[in-house]
Amino acid sequence: MNEYSKVLLEKIQRYMDKEISKDELGEWSKYEYYKLLTGDYIYIDKLITYKFLKKLSEFHIEKDEIKDEYPTTLDEIKEIQGILQGKIDTIITGSIRIFPKYLEKHLGNKEVLKIISCKRNVQNTLGNKEKMQVYFDQLTEIFQKKRTSPITIINFLEGFVLELIENLSTVSNGVSSSNFSLYLRKEDRSEEKRTDKLLDLLACILGEKSFEVSIMYNQGIPYLSALV
Structure with missing residues (x-):
């Protein structure tokens, strides 16, 4: 606890x-x-x-x-x-949105602008693996600087961005770490869909869209997961 x-x-x-x-x-x-x-x-x-x-x-x-x-x-x-x-075991669900001011406080305005730029460039080079990899590497550099065990919901999403970049060509039900997980629907597990999911994660981090969170309490231990 x-x-x-x-x-x-x-x-x-x-x-x-x-x-x-x-x-x-x-x-x-x-x-x-x-x-x-x-x-x-x-x-x-x-x-x-x-x-x-x-x-x-x-x-x-x-x-x-x-x-x-x-x-x-x-x-x-x-x-x-x-x-x-x-x-008592239970599951709590809800929707959450990260406001930009909290992201800027966490990463700094300069890094936020880099994320916005990378997201836009990935969108503009979809299907070109070589060019997309350049922007994936830039995102990895940004988020690796702040990588830590999840303290904030921003850390939580950053970790999954890194894992999706590292494992973009693999097939799995989701990515997880300890008491934290990101669920991928069956239809989202192709390489193309996982790239789309990466863009969705970036949109959530930037506060452009909300996402669903689920908190499962099992024997007093909370397990946090997200559906993006």
């Missing part, structure tokens, strides 16, 4: 032990959820808890049928606790 999930679980336990009130738990969650919506969502440790925080942030609100607002129930809080404790 990552440190942030531990904090979340501790907050819930403190409420259950009557050390903090419903309002205190709700207000803390509301503040954390706001931070997540305004930028923290790019950090994987925060992203995997977003639905939990949303539920917790509504725990202390008053029922308002006119506004269609209903507080989270105690049973729902107990379910979140059970998932984090590894007693």
